[in-house]
Amino acid sequence: MNYKHLHYFYHVARLGSVSLASKRLHLSPQTISGQIQLFEACLGTPLFAKSGRGLQLTESGRMVLGYAEAIFSMGAELEEAVRASPCQGKPLEFRVGVADAVPKTIACRLIEPATQLPGPVRIVCREWKLELLLAELALHRIDLVIADAPIPSAVSIRAFNHRLGGSGISFFAAPALHDLCKQPFPACLDGAPMLMPAEDSAVGQRLRQWLQSLSLTPRIVGECDDSALAKEFGRRGLGIFIGPTVLEQDIENQFGARALGATSEVAEEFFAISVERRITHPCVTAITASARNELFARTARDRRSRRPGT
Numbered sequence: 455m456n457y458k459h460l461h462y463f464y465h466v467a468r469l470g471s472v473s474l475a476s477k478r479l480h481l482s483p484q485t486i487s488g489q490i491q492l493f494e495a496c497l498g499t500p501l502f503a504k505s506g507r508g509l510q511l512t513e514s515g516r517m518v519l520g521y522a523e524a525i526f527s528m529g530a531e532l533e534e535a536v537r538a539s540p541c542q543g544k545p546l547e548f549r550v551g552v553a554d555a556v557p558k559t560i561a562c563r564l565i566e567p568a569t570q571l572p573g574p575v576r577i578v579c580r581e582w583k584l585e586l587l588l589a590e591l592a593l594h595r596i597d598l599v600i601a602d603a604p605i606p607s608a609v610s611i612r613a614f615n616h617r618l619g620g621s622g623i624s625f626f627a628a629p630a631l632h633d634l635c636k637q638p639f640p641a642c643l644d645g646a647p648m649l650m651p652a653e654d655s656a657v658g659q660r661l662r663q664w665l666q667s668l669s670l671t672p673r674i675v676g677e678c679d680d681s682a683l684a685k686e687f688g689r690r691g692l693g694i695f696i697g698p699t700v701l702e703q704d705i706e707n708q709f710g711a712r713a714l715g716a717t718s719e720v721a722e723e724f725f726a727i728s729v730e731r732r733i734t735h736p737c738v739t740a741i742t743a744s745a746r747n748e749l750f751a752r753t754a755r756d757r758r759s760r761r762p763g764t
Contacts, residue, residue, distance in 0.1 A: 619750025
């Protein structure tokens with residue numbers, strides 16, 4: 455089999471037309487069409503049928519695409535494995551995408567172990583919407599995506615979820631606002647000013663459901679896509695804000711805030727998403743091991759409701 459023909463077929467099948475594939479591959483449409491015809495002759499079966507202005511896979515084409523995806527996914531793993539063993543003295547480049555819903559403090563703590571490998575590492579970080587990062591991952595422009603949710607069912611890419619762990623959430627307030635919350639937690643949230651995560655975020659949806667189940671109606675003074683911005687507003691006393699319970703002490707120290715209470719019923723989960731089924735990249739190995747064995751492995755402590763000042 456000529457794997458160059460398989461490569462051309464793969465791009466035409468994924469993009470749905472020869473013209474789009476020609477732009478992606480920087481080849482003429484005539485060249486790609488000719489190579490596809492040779493590939494079909496080699497296999498002895500048509501792989502595409504015309505559908506309007508585009509192309510539709512035949513039953514044989516769909517079967518071949520499944521094999522092609524597996525072959526090129528394995529090729530990507532090979533490339534990553536080779537790139538993960540650089541020549542002596544050359545820094546290992548690690549390209550990581552962080553979904554914008556992931557708290558910055560968590561992202562930093564997750565990525566930090568990759569900076570502590572024996573050899574030099576050059577980290578390139580990108581922050582974006584999860585769907586856009588997954589598209590970059592599919593094109594092998596980044597090595598790993600750190601997200602607060604697994605791959606959405608509507609996204610069709612060949613990648614794998616590696617669960618890193620989860621944490622309940624804690625509620626924080628600047629000292630002056632903390633002292634105004636006279637009722638025990640969580641009743642103190644009712645009517646209190648609150649900075650909410652975005653409504654379309656996973657934790658935002660779970661938090662709203664939890665508040666509703668307890669008949670609590672905080673006064674929403676802001677809604678932030680960026681959790682770091684919410685914490686900064688919270689530090690200035692604008693409203694109560696949330697953060698992962700595993701980082702409660704860090705958040706109190708960093709933002710000068712005080713925890714009102716915590717709940718494990720609203721959990722934030724974090725995933726490493728890669729094209730590797732078996733993790734071989736040393737940076738990804740370090741991240742997953744540290745997350746599972748250290749960051750999210752702390753024994754959950756029984757927490758009692760706390761009144762301000764206690």
